[in-house]
Amino acid sequence: MLLEVKNLNLWYGGKHTLRDINFSINLGEVLCVVGESGSGKSSILSAIMGLLPRYAKVSGSIKFKGKELIGLSDNHYRKLRGRHISMVFQEPSAYLDPLFKIGTQVEEAYVAHFGKTGVKEKALQALKDAGIRDAERVYNAYPHHLSGGMKQRVCIAIATICDPELILADEPTTALDVSVQKKILSLFRHLKDKGKAIVLVTHDFGVVAEVADRVIVLKDGVIVEEKDVFNIFDNPEHPYTKRLLTAL
Ligand SMILES: Nc1ncnc2c1ncn2[C@@H]1O[C@H](COP(=O)(O)OP(=O)(O)OP(=O)(O)O)[C@@H](O)[C@H]1O
Numbered sequence: 731m732l733l734e735v736k737n738l739n740l741w742y743g744g745k746h747t748l749r750d751i752n753f754s755i756n757l758g759e760v761l762c763v764v765g766e767s768g769s770g771k772s773s774i775l776s777a778i779m780g781l782l783p784r785y786a787k788v789s790g791s792i793k794f795k796g797k798e799l800i801g802l803s804d805n806h807y808r809k810l811r812g813r814h815i816s817m818v819f820q821e822p823s824a825y826l827d828p829l830f831k832i833g834t835q836v837e838e839a840y841v842a843h844f845g846k847t848g849v850k851e852k853a854l855q856a857l858k859d860a861g862i863r864d865a866e867r868v869y870n871a872y873p874h875h876l877s878g879g880m881k882q883r884v885c886i887a888i889a890t891i892c893d894p895e896l897i898l899a900d901e902p903t904t905a906l907d908v909s910v911q912k913k914i915l916s917l918f919r920h921l922k923d924k925g926k927a928i929v930l931v932t933h934d935f936g937v938v939a940e941v942a943d944r945v946i947v948l949k950d951g952v953i954v955e956e957k958d959v960f961n962i963f964d965n966p967e968h969p970y971t972k973r974l975l976t977a978l
């Protein structure tokens with residue numbers, strides 16, 4: 731297993747937010763995490779990325795390639811983030827720095843791990859791999875020159891330039907138009923076909939239908955159902971899952 735989460739519990743202050751979360755994911759798989767707002771989806775990703783606030787307390791185990799992540803030092807996490815585990819967020823505009831050219835921001839992700847040699851070629855290739863045809867123009871553009879869909883492609887380029895095994899995506903298409911959503915989702919399918927493991931958070935079963943291999947359904951910090959994508963649609967068991975499905 732690439733990533734194995736066992737009995738993960740999380741408290742924000744006194745608030746027990748995740749309860750006994752168990753799941754795992756292998757290379758070449760897309761796992762969707764579904765649930766209503768506040769169910770704890772993003773908290774699971776923050777726990778994996780080591781980005782929880784200081785006052786958060788966790789117990790249980792998160793193993794990546796057999797190595798325990800809970801309690802890992804900042805220094806070790808810095809070597810992991812971007813290089814082996816990366817993240818794509820809901821709002822590309824919030825993630826990209828308006829003051830720097832796209833090229834600089836894509837390169838930064840690479841330089842941190844591999845140094846400057848050949849970085850421009852790498853950045854242009856990453857942009858192309860993220861489905862950007864006029865990569866040279868985008869490389870020289872500032873974020874405000876680009877559409878939302880194009881910015882999200884840039885964020886995917888940033889998340890993939892170091893060829894990480896695991897990509898976490900937190901509602902990566904929610905802020906985009908439906909037609910653009912489809913294109914971004916097909917990029918995630920392509921990454922899966924290239925052997926990446928992807929944990930994709932969504933509240934949208936339409937997204938699940940497009941990309942998921944397996945689904946976990948989260949309610950109030952508890953996994954209430956886990957199924958492969960066919961069974962979740964054909965044979966939902968938990969009333970909460972059925973409710974989310976009818977909302978589709
Ligand atoms: N940094 C934080 N400090 C304190 N409480 C938090 C923090 N982040 C999230 N929470 C709380 O934990 C619970 C789960 O939040 P989380 O953001 O993980 O849910 P979510 O499923 O991602 O929701 P959404 O769909 O709205 O993004 C919520 O009650 C939220 O208010």
Ligand SMILES: [Mg+2]
Pocket residue numbers: 771772773900
């Ligand atoms: Mg969230």
